[in-house]
Amino acid sequence: MPMMARDALLHYAHFLCIFLLASLLAGEVILLKRSLSRDRIAQLQSVDRWYGISAALVIVTGLLLVFFGLKGSAYYAHNGIFWVKMALFVGIALVSIVPTVAYLRWNQRGAADGSIVLEAGEYRRLRGLLWIQVGLLVFIPLCAALMANGIST
Numbered sequence: 001m002p003m004m005a006r007d008a009l010l011h012y013a014h015f016l017c018i019f020l021l022a023s024l025l026a027g028e029v030i031l032l033k034r035s036l037s038r039d040r041i042a043q044l045q046s047v048d049r050w051y052g053i054s055a056a057l058v059i060v061t062g063l064l065l066v067f068f069g070l071k072g073s074a075y076y077a078h079n080g081i082f083w084v085k086m087a088l089f090v091g092i093a094l095v096s097i098v099p100t101v102a103y104l105r106w107n108q109r110g111a112a113d114g115s116i117v118l119e120a121g122e123y124r125r126l127r128g129l130l131w132i133q134v135g136l137l138v139f140i141p142l143c144a145a146l147m148a149n150g151i152s153t
Contacts (some may be wrong), residue, residue: 007070014061021058022137024051028099029130034123036106038114045103052100055093080153085143092136099126 001009027047029038076082078115101121110116118126 010065017057021054035117081143081146088136091134
């Protein structure tokens with residue numbers, strides 16, 4: 001396969017994984033309510049599981065791009081914008097831990113019908129953490145656009 005075609009396919013795969021990640025994060029924002037039925041909890045847990053899987057796919061496709069793409073690993077290693085992009089991604093990953101743990105703990109604290117009503121503080125905290133992830137995520141495409149135009153720090 002010609003190098004340019006491989007590079008284009010690697011970018012395409014990476015973009016698809018990023019779009020999947022963003023869609024799943026939006027799904028979590030939409031699904032999280034103060035009052036949750038057993039089914040809604042199961043949906044939220046499933047979306048969160050796929051969110052984690054999509055994050056892993058973003059990492060794998062990104063590594064493939066770094067090591068097998070046209071620009072090569074030296075370009076990325078010496079590009080400050082790339083490291084800002086990585087820091088944003090790590091920040092998202094760290095912030096996502098708290099909601100994931102909360103979703104898993106809900107299995108033990110549900111009512112007889114499996115539903116739960118979140119305390120106002122817990123709901124605000126989880127919702128805030130989801131929006132922090134969204135806020136960090138919106139800067140990743142900016143970093144990608146800067147890098148694609150040869151901008152580095």
